[in-house]
Amino acid sequence: MPTSPLSSRPARLLATVALLAAAPTAALAQAGEVNVYTYREAKLVAPLFEAFTKDTGIKVNTISASSGLEQRIATEGANSPADVLLTVDIGRIKDAIDLGVAQPIKSTVVETVVPAQYRDPGGLWSAISVRARVVYASKDRVPQNEITYEDLADPKWKGRICIRSGQHIYNNALFAAYIAHHGEAKGEEWLKGLKANLAQKPSGGDREVARDIAAGKCDIGVGNTYYWALMNDREADKKAWADATKVILPTFKDGGTHMNVSAVVLAKNAPNRANGVKLIEWLLGDTAQHLYADVNYEYPIKAGIKINPTIAGYGELTADKLPIVTIAENKKKAATLVDKVGFDN
Incomplete structure (x- = not known):
């Protein structure tokens, strides 16, 4: 070797x-x-x-x-x-x-x-x-194929969203990108709305988000692009989770998909x-x-x-143009807001 x-x-x-x-x-x-x-x-x-x-x-x-x-x-x-x-x-x-x-x-x-x-x-x-941070959605219960990150705080999703810890590095980067786009005050408001829409306490990883959608515990969730592909193509014990879900490439309003x-x-x-x-x-x-x-x-x-x-197969990717260094500059603010709104509680 x-x-x-x-x-x-x-x-x-x-x-x-x-x-x-x-x-x-x-x-x-x-x-x-x-x-x-x-x-x-x-x-x-x-x-x-x-x-x-x-x-x-x-x-x-x-x-x-x-x-x-x-x-x-x-x-x-x-x-x-x-x-x-x-x-x-x-x-x-x-x-x-x-x-x-x-x-x-x-x-x-x-x-x-x-x-x-x-x-x-x-x-x-x-x-x-x-890689992109995207939405996993139930094939049976979610007919739409388009969504924005801002939409995740819409009350129409109340009790329908699954996600891993808000302090996990992948979610922290997404939240930091949201702050970079909209500012800290709107970022806090959005996190409160997203928390209000959760079907359960944040837990597990991105694969478990797909698992819980397949089990009917929630209708949509957030995950990285490659996890769904691995479950679909290589992980036979998780293929049913991929079969029950689809990937939607979300975008920021007037922006692109978070990378x-x-x-x-x-x-x-x-x-x-x-x-x-x-x-x-x-x-x-x-x-x-x-x-x-x-x-x-x-x-x-x-x-x-x-x-x-x-x-x-997820569709044409329109990558967000936000520089990665700008996301990094907002990571501490994102982590602070996650605790402030009690996101993981």
Whole structure:
């Protein structure tokens, strides 16, 4: 396997990190290797890293976790083995930038391939794929195929909406985008209306939203584009949930569909900096972008790459033009409002 985790068990992971932290930075650099800290599930990134190794001969070592990777890089300091941080949300990116663990990528490939709204103006991060936060709806009980995010607070949906925690990073980004579009006061009013329309306390994940719609507990819910595709195409035990639902691409009034990013940071003290840049640039190439489309069910960031047929089946996407950095600037306000209105209570 070209992708070799630095550790597979918690105790061994801590020992590995401690050992690397004690080593001189120069000793961490290995010709033909790159170290990736990743929030993506191992099974989702393995095909990408295997293809990268096949194309370049550079071995990819990974540490994966569901939280805390940017904090770990900060704690490791100058002796961190991390070359690249791979994230699944703008919130993780903002945390990494705020902690000072990134350095400019400085790549003409990034500047050429990635639209300006999906990368940092100073080059500290770049998206490598995008996903949309959409509406799952009952095929039987919801005849309409169009909806706006603003409509989710309409009383006609009272007792009919399911959603995961308002403090989850995916919902936090959506709420932050709403604030960026409409302002904090209207954002609070909207959150109150959305909360009033919930069929049950926020819980579970995006898959469970589809499950509860299929069970008749609610009629619509909010989820990411790729979860529905995974349930429909690959997860046989959840296929019934997809069969009972459909995906609607909502938009902001006078705007487009809210987008979030899978993104990369080049670590500030990357011991294999050149290989880190090679990996980032490779992830923006045709091979990786096709894999993102067909393995991860995400929208390619590179123009001209075919969208996966299941994702394309949702309809024509009109992506919101709001820069990702603007969404990030409103994340704290969104989190504060979620608590203020008691959204998760």
